[in-house]
Amino acid sequence: GEDVEQSLFLSVREGDSSVINCTYTDSSSTYLYWYKQEPGAGLQLLTYIFSNMDMKQDQRLTVLLNKKDKHLSLRIADTQTGDSAIYFCAEGARSGGSYIPTFGRGTSLIVHP
Amino acid sequence: GAGVSQSPSNKVTEKGKDVELRCDPISGHTALYWYRQSLGQGLEFLIYFQGNSAPDKSGLPSDRFSAERTGGSVSTLTIQRTQQEDSAVYLCASSLRLAGEGYNEQFFGPGTRLTVL
Numbered sequence A: 001g002e003d004v005e006q007s008l009f010l011s012v013r014e015g016d017s018s019v020i021n022c023t024y025t026d027s028s029s030t031y032l033y034w035y036k037q038e039p040g041a042g043l044q045l046l047t048y049i050f051s052n053m054d055m056k057q058d059q060r061l062t063v064l065l066n067k068k069d070k071h072l073s074l075r076i077a078d079t080q081t082g083d084s085a086i087y088f089c090a091e092g093a094r095s096g097g098s099y100i101p102t103f104g105r106g107t108s109l110i111v112h113p
Numbered sequence B: 001g002a003g004v005s006q007s008p009s010n011k012v013t014e015k016g017k018d019v020e021l022r023c024d025p026i027s028g029h030t031a032l033y034w035y036r037q038s039l040g041q042g043l044e045f046l047i048y049f050q051g052n053s054a055p056d057k058s059g060l061p062s063d064r065f066s067a068e069r070t071g072g073s074v075s076t077l078t079i080q081r082t083q084q085e086d087s088a089v090y091l092c093a094s095s096l097r098l099a100g101e102g103y104n105e106q107f108f109g110p111g112t113r114l115t116v117l
Helices: none
Strands: A002-008 A009-013 A019-023 A029-037 A045-051 A055-058 A061-066 A072-078 A085-093 A107-112 B005-007 B009-013 B017-022 B033-040 B042-048 B065-069 B077-079 B088-095 B113-117
Touching: A002 A085, A009 A019, A019 A029, A019 A085, A019 A107, A029 A061, A045 A055, A045 A061, A045 A072, A072 A085, B005 B088, B009 B017, B017 B088, B017 B113, B033 B077, B042 B065, B042 B077, B077 B088
Parallel strands: A009 A107, B009 B113
Antiparallel strands: A002 A019, A019 A072, A029 A045, A029 A085, A055 A061, A061 A072, A085 A107, B005 B017, B017 B077, B033 B042, B033 B088, B065 B077, B088 B113
C-alpha cells in the first residue's frame, strides 16, 4: 500500500541549509507537496512538484525529485529561526476515482542561533 | 477571503461524553477532509466528502466517529462516548477540486484540540 516516510527531527544552525527528506511508495503519484505547520496552526502549502520534473526552485526553497528511487527532498537555503516548524511531505496521485493525499509524519525543523 | 475555520479551538471533555467539532470550508470548495493529528503520529485521514458523491469513510477508526456535511458546505465531526485515546488535534481541510484531479492544494483550518479526561 501507499506510505510516506520522513525523519522526525532536524536541527540546524541559523544561516545553514536544511535538507528534509521523504520517501514514498506510490509510483503513480503525479504531484508531491510540501506543507509547513507552525505551532498552533494548520498546515499551509509551501511548494509542490509535478512528477515529470526533477527539480523546482522557489526563492530559498529547492525541491528535488528522484522518481526512480521515489525520493523527495526539500532544501531550505539560509535557514532562519522563522523556518522552525513541522514540514510534511504529501503525495497525491491521479486516479479514476477519488484519491486521498497521503501525508508523512512530519519533520520537526529546529533552527538555533 | 476567509480561510477554513474550525470551532471550538479547544475542547475538554470527560470520558464517555459526546463531542461535536465544526468545520467551515472555503466557499466554493468541492472537497472537504477531516484528519486527526496525534503527537508523533502525523496526519491520520478520517473522512473525505467529495462533492455530491457518497463520502469516503474508510479512515474512521470506529463506529463512534461520524461526520456529515450539510448543503455541501459546513461539516460536523461527531465523536460519541469519547475515550482518552481520542485526545488529539482534529484538522479540517478543503480543496477546490476533488482528490485525484491533478494539482490539488488543500487549505487547512487551525484545528480543534480535543482533550478527553
